[in-house]
Amino acid sequence: MSSENSETRRRILQATTELLQEGHGADVRMSDIARRAGITRQAVYLHFANRAELLIAMTFYVDEIKRSNERLAPSRAARTGTERLDAYVEAWAAYIPEIYPFAKPLMLMGPTDEAARCAWAQRMQDMREGCEAAIQALERDRILSAEHTVDAATDLLWTMMQVENWEHLTQACGWSQAKYVENLKRMVRTLFVLDGSIRSAREA
Amino acid sequence: MSSENSETRRRILQATTELLQEGHGADVRMSDIARRAGITRQAVYLHFANRAELLIAMTFYVDEIKRSNERLAPSRAARTGTERLDAYVEAWAAYIPEIYPFAKPLMLMGPTDEAARCAWAQRMQDMREGCEAAIQALERDRILSAEHTVDAATDLLWTMMQVENWEHLTQACGWSQAKYVENLKRMVRTLFVLDGSIRSAREA
DNA sequence: CCTTCAGCTTGACATCGTGTCAATTGACAT
DNA sequence: ATGTCAATTGACACGATGTCAAGCTGAAGG
Numbered sequence A, B: 001m002s003s004e005n006s007e008t009r010r011r012i013l014q015a016t017t018e019l020l021q022e023g024h025g026a027d028v029r030m031s032d033i034a035r036r037a038g039i040t041r042q043a044v045y046l047h048f049a050n051r052a053e054l055l056i057a058m059t060f061y062v063d064e065i066k067r068s069n070e071r072l073a074p075s076r077a078a079r080t081g082t083e084r085l086d087a088y089v090e091a092w093a094a095y096i097p098e099i100y101p102f103a104k105p106l107m108l109m110g111p112t113d114e115a116a117r118c119a120w121a122q123r124m125q126d127m128r129e130g131c132e133a134a135i136q137a138l139e140r141d142r143i144l145s146a147e148h149t150v151d152a153a154t155d156l157l158w159t160m161m162q163v164e165n166w167e168h169l170t171q172a173c174g175w176s177q178a179k180y181v182e183n184l185k186r187m188v189r190t191l192f193v194l195d196g197s198i199r200s201a202r203e204a
Numbered sequence C: 001c002c003t004t005c006a007g008c009t010t011g012a013c014a015t016c017g018t019g020t021c022a023a024t025t026g027a028c029a030t
Numbered sequence D: 001a002t003g004t005c006a007a008t009t010g011a012c013a014c015g016a017t018g019t020c021a022a023g024c025t026g027a028a029g030g
Helices: A007-021 A030-037 A051-066 A073-077 A081-109 A114-140 A150-160 A163-172 A177-192 A196-203 B007-021 B030-037 B051-066 B073-077 B081-109 B114-140 B150-160 B163-172 B177-192 B196-203
Strands: none
Touching: A007 A030, A007 A051, A007 A081, A030 A051, A051 A081, A051 A114, A073 A081, A073 A114, A081 A114, A081 A163, A081 A177, A114 A150, A150 A177, A150 B163, A150 B177, A163 A177, A163 B150, A163 B163, A177 B150, A177 B177, B007 B030, B007 B051, B007 B081, B030 B051, B051 B081, B051 B114, B073 B081, B073 B114, B081 B114, B081 B163, B081 B177, B114 B150, B150 B177, B163 B177
16 A cells, blocks of 8 residues: 555556557456566556546646646637637547546446546546636637526536547547537537637638 | 236336336346345246346336337327427427336347347337438428438437436436437427428427 | 155355555654 | 555355255155
């Protein structure tokens, strides 16, 4: 349970990411991780209390590697509301496929594990703040569609950007990432930007 | 494994629906069901090969009770494309909360059980046909938004109507069923009906 | 009255993955 | 030498699913 940056702890996290990266989604067992890390299954529990805690720690490990913080920066720099909305949608949409292999196991644990559920919910809540900021930028520019309050628009945008929808479109519907991004951006504009359809038509 | 309509088989299915109705979502074990049905856990396996098969059979049992077939009928009777779209969205949206307690366990089994995954996917595929019919009705009336092909619009509508989105809006966002329906209808119009925003504004 | 048979019970057992524990080893530091 | 720390070994508990063999019971049919 040593919370320090022990070498072994790092090896465990690395092993976990590797296995997930290789596509062994939900069927990554503690024993698999241990074997890959070159230690005993039991030894993993010397560093992580349980599977959920390990997966949560792993997501933070991935955050570092993927420089997650820096990804949403461009959207904060945007001048106009429309630009900000676009940039945010684009940044998040590009981020999903990268983190998906690592996020999925955590999502799958949600129903059975409270800690996992909370950890994922927290991340989604953070993402919601980005949605809210984008919607507020529209409101400030007086171009938020009259049909929605800031709160409702934020919830809708937040919902549309859920990983499950990306999953559904790219897997069940067979869409390419490009098609996903393009359509999501257009939808979001049409829905939330005043005269969004006209604007996007003009620019096209 | 008697596939006939034995009395016991019926009692098992009834017991399952009761337990799910009472809110014991994922933690409905085979032993719980057996106890409620007044038989042994092992006896359940005389009627259903495994948990997945039982849950799948249960959904059909619920279909009968809820008269699922009849629910989408009104939308087929609609004259105009817009009416049809509206009616379909409304019918499905009203249906979700009713079946949710029964559908959820099946959805949860998906990741681990192939049969469960297929059963649920099949139901969603059926639902997609309704989406496609509604979009085609718009196309026939020449009021399908120019921004989408029939296929893309169908996929998007299908995605928006997924149970996961209802779940997110009513649970994570705390929306009422009424708010969900209202917003979904408006979004769908805005996105897919030519000048949908103008039309909805006029009617409001 | 006796047999047969289906449907259920009883009790035991296998499997799989998670999580726990006690005793031990090996290395390194004081 | 002694202590400490990380890891190993081997064993075990649990919870849930699924399986199996043997026994019970009641109703139908000779």
